[in-house]
Amino acid sequence: MENDKELKPISIKELESFNTPKVWEVECFLHSFNSLWPITGWVSVEHLSESIIVKSELQTLIELCCDRCSQQFEHKLFCNTEELIRISTKNNKKSHYTQMESSHELAELNESLDSSSNFDPERWIFEHVNLELPISKHCGEKCPMHSHIEFTPKTTITNKTQPQKTNVKDSADPRLAILKKLQKNYLP
Ligand SMILES: [Zn+2]
Numbered sequence: 252m253e254n255d256k257e258l259k260p261i262s263i264k265e266l267e268s269f270n271t272p273k274v275w276e277v278e279c280f281l282h283s284f285n286s287l288w289p290i291t292g293w294v295s296v297e298h299l300s301e302s303i304i305v306k307s308e309l310q311t312l313i314e315l316c317c318d319r320c321s322q323q324f325e326h327k328l329f330c331n332t333e334e335l336i337r338i339s340t341k342n343n344k345k346s347h348y349t350q351m352e353s354s355h356e357l358a359e360l361n362e363s364l365d366s367s368s369n370f371d372p373e374r375w376i377f378e379h380v381n382l383e384l385p386i387s388k389h390c391g392e393k394c395p396m397h398s399h400i401e402f403t404p405k406t407t408i409t410n411k412t413q414p415q416k417t418n419v420k421d422s423a424d425p426r427l428a429i430l431k432k433l434q435k436n437y438l439p
């Protein structure tokens with residue numbers, strides 16, 4: 252199949268009929284996302300038995316405002332992602348999951364698409380480049396405020412590198428929330 256350059260939505264039904272992943276070559280500016288360079292790279296989507304898997308290798312250059320000195324600076328943004336999205340139908344059966352779907356613990360995924368809906372690559376790119384925006388914006392070593400303040404907690408960076416699976420599990424486990432609440436109440 253030839254790679255597509257137009258970011259047109261595709262129906263889940265159509266994806267299911269393909270034997271190979273659908274690939275879009277990306278080189279575009281998005282209306283609602285300000286970037287200095289076009290977003291370039293590729294996005295692919297493949298239909299598995301009860302889900303679709305979306306992969307991407309995208310990059311662009313954006314302008315950010317430094318949290319410390321309020322100066323504008325350029326930041327190279329990468330969006331290299333692999334995401335499994337569950338297809339919701341009336342009779343999803345766990346026994347039909349492929350090995351890859353099982354390894355992603357499909358049942359615990361929050362993202363889902365209806366089997367009669369479309370996958371919209373442009374919307375997906377918009378959502379995912381936004382997710383890659385840095386939480387703490389710092390213009391770098393040359394920042395005039397660099398030596399004055401050192402308040403950015405280092406955990407903001409390390410949190411991001413943790414596997415997503417752990418986060419999903421933590422937030423999904425009600426026992427953990429109860430335990431945390433109890434600790435709060437009883438610890439001095
Ligand atoms: Zn700065």
